[in-house]
Amino acid sequence: MDRLRFLKQHLEENFIVASLILLILLFGTASDNFFSVITLTTILNQLPALTVITVGMTLVLIVGGIDLSVGSVMGFSATVVGVATVAWGLPLPFACIVGLMAGLMCGLTNGILVSYLALPSFIVTLGMLEMARGLAYITTNSQTVYIGGAIQKISLPLPIIGVSAALLVAVATVIVAHLALTRTVMGRFIIAIGTNEQAARMSGIDARPYRLCILAASGALAGLGGIFNAAYLGSADPNAGIGFELSAIAAAVIGGTSLMGGRGSILGAFAGVLIITILQNGLAQIGVSEPAKRLITGAVIIVAVLIDRWRGTHSAS
Amino acid sequence: MxxxxxxxxxxxxxxxxxxxxxxxxxxxxxxxxxxxxxxxxxxxxxxxxxxxxxxxxxxxxxxxxxxxxxxxxxxxxxxxxxxxxxxxxxIDTLSVAENIWLRELPHKMCVIETARLEQKTRGLLDLVGLDYLSSNTPTERxxxxxxxxxxxxxxxxxxxxxxxxxxxxxxxxxxxxxxxxxxxxxxxxxxxxxxxxxxxxxxxxxxxxxxxxxxxxxxxxxxxxxxxxxxxxxxxxxGQSYPKREISPGAAHEKKPVLEVDKVTTKDLPHPISCTFYPGEIVGVAGLAGAGKSEFLSALFGLTRLRTGRISRYSDAGSINIDDPAHAVRSGIGYLGEERLSMGLFNGHSVLANMMIPGIGSCSSLSFLNRVAERISSQDLIEQLAIRCDGPQQLVEQLSGGNQQKTLIARWLHCGSRILLLDEPTRGVDVGTKSAIYELLFNMRDEGKTIIVASSDVEELMTLGDRTIVFSARKLVREFQRDGWAENDMLTAAFQEFTDQSTVRRNTGELPQQNTGRP
CATH class of the missing domain: 3.40.50.300 (P-loop containing nucleotide triphosphate hydrolases)
Structure with a gap:
């Protein structure tokens, strides 16, 4: 019985993997250049920022909230890193820590307002979306700051392993978050709070510190995304990350995370990130126009949720 | 014919x-x-x-x-x-009348006709004995x-x-x-x-x-x-008959209280309440619907802010004040709310996850879950409580009401609660499960645990309780010992504060009708 269920669960997770492979094969046959080093490098370079931000978003969604500010916080953190290196002359590692702190502060602010002042996360993070973007513009005086070569090393392939430090960190984040969610007491509590907050309270769980932690983590991960973004571009763009919150939500949802809270998977969300990134690059490869790309991406998100819903109702009965 | x-x-x-x-x-x-x-x-x-x-x-x-x-x-x-x-x-956010007529709201060009709605509702409210309610009262109240x-x-x-x-x-x-x-x-x-x-x-x-x-x-x-x-x-x-259980009263009190309520008042309980609970006893909480039983249990679990007084939990580790559910659980108090679905269950998750939640610490090391330990404990609890399910991985919403209730009790057994607060524990539960739950509570009492049961079923309290406290109109009015009670006395006590009609409406919104007994 349990073995069957185990198998079924894996089949369900593999469903996403299967669609991913299908997508790759599709683009591989449709375009001569899809299986090329350049395409691969482009995709691998775009992955880290979206991955870490989606991890944060997925956790926030599971605990029953939403974080709309991640894109702006990412932009803000990128500009902080830029100014810290260029204007303040901080060595790169310290600049990165300052950038990470900027993201963490935004997340903490969100978290305190949502958990201890009991405001809805939608509203709070919507406010933060505006504020962090404003801060990003103020930080660089609305200019793009050229940082230079040092930071780009983060997103260049390391010798021997062949992938960038950014990607390694992003994958590590996925693994740590996955283990934290599925194997730790905190993870179980987060799922419980997202499923039925009142019942969690009756079980002696105070939801507030967990909410706070998750929103703070989401902010810090957005900060990390900002560093990756600056590394990829070699410069700090105050416009970086506009609309990123929507991509992150889409990736989480494609991966089977419920917007109602209590249900979701980090590995699924990572697969969602891969699907979105590969889809966008693949479509560009086969010469699909920008408007058509957006149409197709949108449709894929809706279809993914439809399929997920359909699987949900069929596995329940 | x-x-x-x-x-x-x-x-x-x-x-x-x-x-x-x-x-x-x-x-x-x-x-x-x-x-x-x-x-x-x-x-x-x-x-x-x-x-x-x-x-x-x-x-x-x-x-x-x-x-x-x-x-x-x-x-x-x-x-x-x-x-x-x-x-x-x-639907909480709609009025009484809108709820009743939701399927066919009277309207003209899509605008609700309030007057007609009011008039259609009046008669129905009078019929069911809610004549004191206005038809536009929000149902959340x-x-x-x-x-x-x-x-x-x-x-x-x-x-x-x-x-x-x-x-x-x-x-x-x-x-x-x-x-x-x-x-x-x-x-x-x-x-x-x-x-x-x-x-x-x-x-x-x-x-x-x-x-x-x-x-x-x-x-x-x-x-x-x-x-x-x-x-x-x-x-x-x-398919079998349930003999009435031979009732053995709990062992004589160790005169060392585990929980002491000292002149407590809350928003819902305006009259000061004082009482003391001891290990190894089952205490019934009786009263009519809306008399303050649930409010009392919520207060004991730290769910409501106290206006005055305090609730002290005494254990080997010393004494602490209960003012928050998280503290209550940590000090060994478990609670089963009146509404299973909203107050207890995590739907969409397994029986195992539902059982393990509060006591999860015992199945983990350095905050990492030990899945084998979880599986073994939940399997044990399922057997011990005879919970009818396919196994620990079955989704909790697929169980019947009685088995869900047992799952919730298992939750507190697993986390080793010394005091259990149960609000209508056998509501909507069948006779077989009911007697199984009684048996379980007796065993827990004999292990020296304290069980406080609120119920609107007087017979249940007379079966279970070593003593019973009675609430009437949000006031603790009397305490009965097992050897000195009769169902009639308890009912009289439960009704005593309701004799003045005006008190009733002001305090509770409940309307007792002693004279509309069955023909």
Whole structure:
């Protein structure tokens, strides 16, 4: 019985993997250049920022909230890193820590307002979306700051392993978050709070510190995304990350995370990130126009949720 | 001879296991037809099919000579079948009148006609005994029993051919239940067929014309109520008889309190309450619906802010004040709320996850979960409490109400609570599970735990309690010891603060009607 269920669960997770492979094969046959080093490098370079931000978003969604500010916080953190290196002359590692702190502060602010002042996360993070973007513009005086070569090393392939430090960190984040969610007491509590907050309270769980932690983590991960973004571009763009919150939500949802809270998977969300990134690059490869790309991406998100819903109702009965 | 209204033949329905298996039933016009059975016997599934909420797998239903296969609840309603479900369908943000008439709000060009709505609602509220409510009261302000009466009014609003009532008296005190029975008798007298589901077998036998017993998805008997006794019905429901337990009082108190309530008042409990609880005893909390029982238990669990006084928990580790559920749980207090679904269960998650939540620390090291330990503990608890399920991984919402309740009790057993607060622990639970839960509570008491049970069923408290405290109109009025109580005295105490009608409305919104007893 349990073995069957185990198998079924894996089949369900593999469903996403299967669609991913299908997508790759599709683009591989449709375009001569899809299986090329350049395409691969482009995709691998775009992955880290979206991955870490989606991890944060997925956790926030599971605990029953939403974080709309991640894109702006990412932009803000990128500009902080830029100014810290260029204007303040901080060595790169310290600049990165300052950038990470900027993201963490935004997340903490969100978290305190949502958990201890009991405001809805939608509203709070919507406010933060505006504020962090404003801060990003103020930080660089609305200019793009050229940082230079040092930071780009983060997103260049390391010798021997062949992938960038950014990607390694992003994958590590996925693994740590996955283990934290599925194997730790905190993870179980987060799922419980997202499923039925009142019942969690009756079980002696105070939801507030967990909410706070998750929103703070989401902010810090957005900060990390900002560093990756600056590394990829070699410069700090105050416009970086506009609309990123929507991509992150889409990736989480494609991966089977419920917007109602209590249900979701980090590995699924990572697969969602891969699907979105590969889809966008693949479509560009086969010469699909920008408007058509957006149409197709949108449709894929809706279809993914439809399929997920359909699987949900069929596995329940 | 009365004509047949509803005839069900060969009705079957399976989920992962068969729930209904070849059910045959016939219900006449003007008949009150009770359906009884243990939890999981298939009662709710049966009426869900009749109401169009669930679809049958096989079989045929004939309603007034025509084949009846509703495509959804709306279809069923339009065909003249109205349904008051066990899980209430009241929408908190709407008014009383809007809830009752939600399916057919009177309107002109899409604008709701408030005056007509008010007038249509008035009569219904008077009928169910909520005449003191205004029809535009938001339903979120109502007590559970008032909501249940609104649900009833909603079912009666339509002039339905078939009225289905699933546990309509679960939250009602005696007089309110009696009034409900009068109402349905009148409806039946006018020709409607009533399907009545209840665990209160005494009520069932006095109010119904026919009693059908469901067991494991089959109708095992269908007989006129006046030929049956409660024992007969229990016997048919379970296939075995439950002897009344020999009651042994708890061991003499160690005079070392575990929980002390000192002059406590809260928003809902305006009169200071003081009492003390000892290890190894079961204390009943009695009172009418809305008398303050649930509010008292919530306060003990730290769910409500105290206005004055304090609640001290004494243990080997010293004494602490209870002012927050997280503290309460950490100091070994467990709580089972009145509403299982909203206050206890994590739907969409496994029995295992539901059981392990508060005591999860014992199945983890350095905050990492030990999945093997979790599996073993949950398997043990499932066996120990005889929870009927496919295994620890089954989703909790697939269990019957009684088994869900056991899962919630298992939660506190697992985390080693020394004090258990239970609010209506056997509400909507069948006779077999009920006696299993009693047995469990006695065992826990004998292990030296303290159990505080609030219940509107006086018989239950007299079975369980070593002593009972009685609330009336949000005031702790009396305490009875096991050797010095009688059901009558307890009822008198429960009613004592309700004698002045004005007090009643101001304090509770409950309206006791001592004189509308059953004919």
């Amino acid at each position: 009365a004509t047949t209204r509803l005839s069900i033949s060969g009705l079957s329905k399976s989920y992962s296991t068969p729930v209904l298996n070849d059910v045959n039933l016939s219900i006449n016009c003007g008949e009150i037809h009770a359906i009884v059975g243990e939890n999981g016997a298939g009662k709710t599934t049966l009426v869900n099919i009749l109401a169009g909420i669930t679809h049958k797998d096989a079989g045929e239903i004939i309603l007034d000579g025509e084949r009846y296969a509703p495509s959804g609840p709306k279809d069923g309603f339009n065909a003249g079948v109205s349904y008051a479900a066990q899980e209430l369908s009241i 109502l007590s559970l029993s008032e909501r249940q009466l609104i649900e009833l009014a909603k079912a009666l609003a339509a002039d339905a051919r078939v009225v289905i009532l699933d546990e309509p008296t679960a939250a009602l005190a005696g007089p309110q239940a009696a009034r409900l029975h009068d109402i349905i008798a009148t409806r039946a007298g006018k020709g409607a067929s009533i399907i009545y589901i209840s665990h209160r077998l005494g009520d069932v036998l006095s109010v119904a014309h026919t009693v059908s017993v469901l067991r494991d998805g089959q109708v095992v008997s269908s007989a006129p109520a006046n030929t049956l006794t409660v024992d007969d019905v229990i016997h048919q429901m379970s």
